[in-house]
Amino acid sequence: MRVACLPAQGGCGHIRVVLITSGGSGIGLETAVAFAKAGYAVYASMRDPRRSARLDEAAAAAGVHVSVIALGVTEPASVEAATGGLLEREGWLDVPVNNAGIGELGAVETLPPAQVLAIFETNVFGALHVLRAVPPTMRCLVLQRRLLP
Numbered sequence: 001m002r003v004a005c006l007p008a009q010g011g012c013g014h015i016r017v018v019l020i021t022s023g024g025s026g027i028g029l030e031t032a033v034a035f036a037k038a039g040y041a042v043y044a045s046m047r048d049p050r051r052s053a054r055l056d057e058a059a060a061a062a063g064v065h066v067s068v069i070a071l072g073v074t075e076p077a078s079v080e081a082a083t084g085g086l087l088e089r090e091g092w093l094d095v096p097v098n099n100a101g102i103g104e105l106g107a108v109e110t111l112p113p114a115q116v117l118a119i120f121e122t123n124v125f126g127a128l129h130v131l132r133a134v135p136p137t138m139r140c141l142v143l144q145r146r147l148l149p
């Protein structure tokens with residue numbers, strides 16, 4: 001993947017930027033609101049942003065704002081479009097949180113193979129798609145900051 005260096009707009013000591021995959025429910029939602037309450041600029045992704053009502057309500061109740069973006073971790077093009085848009089807007093991302101995932105309880109022999117594949121595609125390769133899209137740009141900007149005053 002080719003990584004373009006973007007101009008950093010914030011800088012250390014300024015507002016920090018967080019991306020939480022699947023921040024529309026559960027742990028992702030709570031994490032998104034907690035980061036926003038701590039003063040971070042928070043982007044919560046979900047496969048279908050129209051389903052952000054619970055997050056919107058929780059953020060409003062906490063008196064904070066969380067930006068919702070469309071992202072499906074199993075679709076590399078979707079991950080690249082979402083993270084590219086975020087980086088264009090913020091110029092920087094401090095914390096990617098790979099929260100999207102499928103939790104499955106039960107004996108391994110009872111899991112249908114298709115479900116095992118879905119778990120790996122989401123929990124393993126989904127996280128990898130996000131890690132391929134974001135940290136190279138983070139490294140690139142860290143390098144720029146070391147070189148520029």
Ligand SMILES: NC(=O)c1ccc[n+]([C@@H]2O[C@H](COP(=O)([O-])OP(=O)(O)OC[C@H]3O[C@@H](n4cnc5c(N)ncnc54)[C@H](OP(=O)(O)O)[C@@H]3O)[C@@H](O)[C@H]2O)c1
Nearest residue numbers: 022024025026027028046047073074099100101102103122
């Ligand atoms: N709750 C627990 O006790 C527990 C324990 C261990 C690990 N975890 C892990 O912690 C994370 C959050 O857990 P949670 O309980 O808060 O879960 P949750 O409310 O079910 O949220 C998980 C989110 O992952 C996304 N997701 C599910 N299947 C997906 C797929 N095939 N492709 C892309 N995204 C998919 C969905 O978000 P969108 O559809 O909005 O994108 C879903 O809302 C998960 O990764 C879970 O496996 C939870």
